[in-house]
Amino acid sequence: MLIFECPYCGVYADETELQAGGEAHLKRFGPGSDDESFEGYLFMRKNPKGVHLERWRHSFGCGKWFHAARCTMTLEVFGTYSAQTLEPPKALVEKIKAKRPKWSWREFGGAAT
Amino acid sequence: MSEMAQVMRVNARGMITLRGDLMSTLMKKSIKTVTGLGMPTSGQFLGNGTSGVAWMSPDELLLVVPYADVAKFVSQIDSTMKDQHYLAADVSDARAVFSVSGTNARDVLARVCPVDLHPGSFCIGQFRRTRMAQVAAAFWMHDTGFDVVCFQSVGDYVQDLLTQAAENAVGAAFYT
Numbered sequence: 001m002l003i004f005e006c007p008y009c010g011v012y013a014d015e016t017e018l019q020a021g022g023e024a025h026l027k028r029f030g031p032g033s034d035d036e037s038f039e040g041y042l043f044m045r046k047n048p049k050g051v052h053l054e055r056w057r058h059s060f061g062c063g064k065w066f067h068a069a070r071c072t073m074t075l076e077v078f079g080t081y082s083a084q085t086l087e088p089p090k091a092l093v094e095k096i097k098a099k100r101p102k103w104s105w106r107e108f109g110g111a112a113t
Numbered sequence: 114m115s116e117m118a119q120v121m122r123v124n125a126r127g128m129i130t131l132r133g134d135l136m137s138t139l140m141k142k143s144i145k146t147v148t149g150l151g152m153p154t155s156g157q158f159l160g161n162g163t164s165g166v167a168w169m170s171p172d173e174l175l176l177v178v179p180y181a182d183v184a185k186f187v188s189q190i191d192s193t194m195k196d197q198h199y200l201a202a203d204v205s206d207a208r209a210v211f212s213v214s215g216t217n218a219r220d221v222l223a224r225v226c227p228v229d230l231h232p233g234s235f236c237i238g239q240f241r242r243t244r245m246a247q248v249a250a251a252f253w254m255h256d257t258g259f260d261v262v263c264f265q266s267v268g269d270y271v272q273d274l275l276t277q278a279a280e281n282a283v284g285a286a287f288y289t
C-alpha cells in the first residue's frame with residue numbers, strides 16, 4: 001500500500017484516498033506551438049522503472065494537488081512537496097541521489113537493484 | 114444496534130462552508146462572531162457535540178452552528194468579509210450528519226476508513242476528511258463521541274454502512 005504525507009493537511013493518506021495525476025513538471029505547449037511540441041505535451045510521458053516525480057491529488061481529503069517522488073518498482077516513497085513549484089526541492093533530489101546515485105531528474109534511471 | 118456502539122442520524126444540523134485566507138484578521142473575526150471560537154489549526158476541530166469550527170483545508174473551514182441561525186450567521190459573515198475574496202455558503206441541507214458513540218465507536222470508523230484510530234493517534238478535537246468505504250466523508254471527535262458528515266445524496270448508504278459496522282464490531286473490537 002502506497003502512503004503519502006499530504007504537504008497541505010499533514011495527513012498520511014493511503015492511495016485509496018488519493019487520485020494519481022501522472023508525470024509532474026510538464027511544460028505546457030498551447031496555441032501557437034508547433035505540432036511536435038503540442039503532441040509531446042499531450043501524449044508523451046516518461047515511464048521510468050525507478051524513482052519518478054508525479055502529481056497526486058488528496059481527493060478524499062483536503063482536495064489539494066501535490067507532488068511526490070516514489071520508486072515505481074519498489075513503491076519506496078522519497079517525499080512529497082508543494083504543487084506551487086516548477087522543480088523538485090534540492091533536498092529531495094539529494095535524498096534520492098544518496099540512495100540511487102545513477103538517478104537524475106528527467107533522465108531518471110537508477111532503479112533499485 | 115448494539116449497546117457497544119450507537120449510530121444515530123442527526124437531523125437539522127446547521128453547517129456553513131467558509132473559504133478564504135485563513136490567516137486574515139477578518140476571517141478570524143468572522144469565526145469569533147459566529148462561533149465564539151478561535152481559528153483551528155490543521156486537522157483540528159474546536160467545539161463540542163453541537164457546535165464548533167473544523168479545519169477542512171488550507172483555505173476552507175466548516176462552521177457547525179444551530180440550524181435556525183444559519184441565515185443570520187451567513188449574513189453576519191457577509192458583512193464582516195465585505196469586499197474580501199471569500200465564500201460563505203449554507204451547506205446544512207447538502208450534508209447528512211451522524212453521531213457515532215459508545216465504547217466501540219473507534220472500531221466502527223476504523224472498519225470503513227483508512228485512518229489510524231488508535232487513541233494515541235486520534236483524540237478529542239481532531240478532525241479528518243477521508244474515504245468512508247466508497248464515498249467521501251469527514252469526522253471529528255468531541256467529548257461524547259464522533260460526528261460524521263457526508264453528502265446528503267449518499268446519506269442512506271453511509272447510515273447502512275455505519276450501522277452494519279457497529280453490529281460487526283461487537284465481540285471483535287480492536288480499540289476497546
Ligand SMILES: [Zn+2]
Binds near residue numbers: 006007011061063064
Ligand atoms: Zn491533504
